[in-house]
């Protein structure tokens with residue numbers, strides 16, 4: 001009986017985010033692991049592999065495709081209230097024990113994920129774009145697993161989507177290389193980065209490096225992508241005042257206009273001890289973000305329990321601009337020119 005790896009290997013084609021190495025080896029630069037892969041071997045993500053000198057990459061399938069509000073990604077300053085056709089594949093370059101999508105993301109890395117093969121639906125890039133258009137979505141989002149490791153497939157979808165007037169976004173851990181960001185820039189409008197913590201030691205415990213993620217935030221912003229940053233606040237892991245200040249200060253140093261989402265953790269996967277993050281902890285994190293100078297701080301995953309932290313206010317005159325509960329937009333008063341109706345302050349974001 002074919003294994004999940006056998007099945008996935010048939011759903012792949014030669015990729016191009018790579019340099020030739022010695023002999024028939026290849027250096028993949030789709031993410032910052034920069035795996036040097038010899039013939040017959042796989043990269044850290046397990047999804048990209050060397051077949052006789054060709055780098056084979058995931059292609060022609062999704063493991064999930066749903067139409068969701070863009071607020072669910074979450075993006076708060078990117079076409080508020082619009083629908084995003086959101087697709088994911090399988091696999092990841094990290095191994096967070098608190099992953100909320102672990103069955104998909106840990107495919108080929110955790111034997112308990114073997115059943116994720118049942119999610120696979122073969123589909124072409126054009127069929128996916130047609131699906132988005134039929135559903136009335138204005139955005140296509142690559143999410144659920146780590147998009148960077150399937151960037152060739154995303155670029156093909158986003159190229160077709162752009163021809164149809166759709167926008168495209170990544171929901172990513174931000175473990176990118178400068179080369180992959182440059183390759184994405186012509187077709188990628190928005191980049192949501194998870195900033196998981198502010199110590200390199202903890203980043204290494206989940207399979208990444210802090211500086212890479214910080215550099216991705218800065219580079220994606222410099223490339224003109226609309227960047228929003230999410231920190232899943234896990235009590236005892238990343239909720240010290242010191243660490244929250246470090247996160248907020250770093251974001252301000254890139255741009256005070258970057259929205260920062262502090263979201264509530266719930267026990268899952270291998271991180272089953274501890275409790276769900278309380279509204280009080282989210283409020284403390286948000287207070288730090290605002291005090292550090294961030295203009296837009298949001299609290300997520302506790303709809304209706306975080307007061308004004310689901311809304312957007314003018315940073316100049318504090319007028320309520322967008323009123324939300326959870327993923328629902330009740331009112332949007334941002335002007336056609338992207339400003340505050342009260343004081344005309346320009347509000348950073350993608351509004352049309």
Ligand code: SF4
Nearest residue numbers: 028031034035043045
């Ligand atoms: S995308 Fe996969 S193969 Fe490529 S560098 Fe990252 S972990 Fe390695």
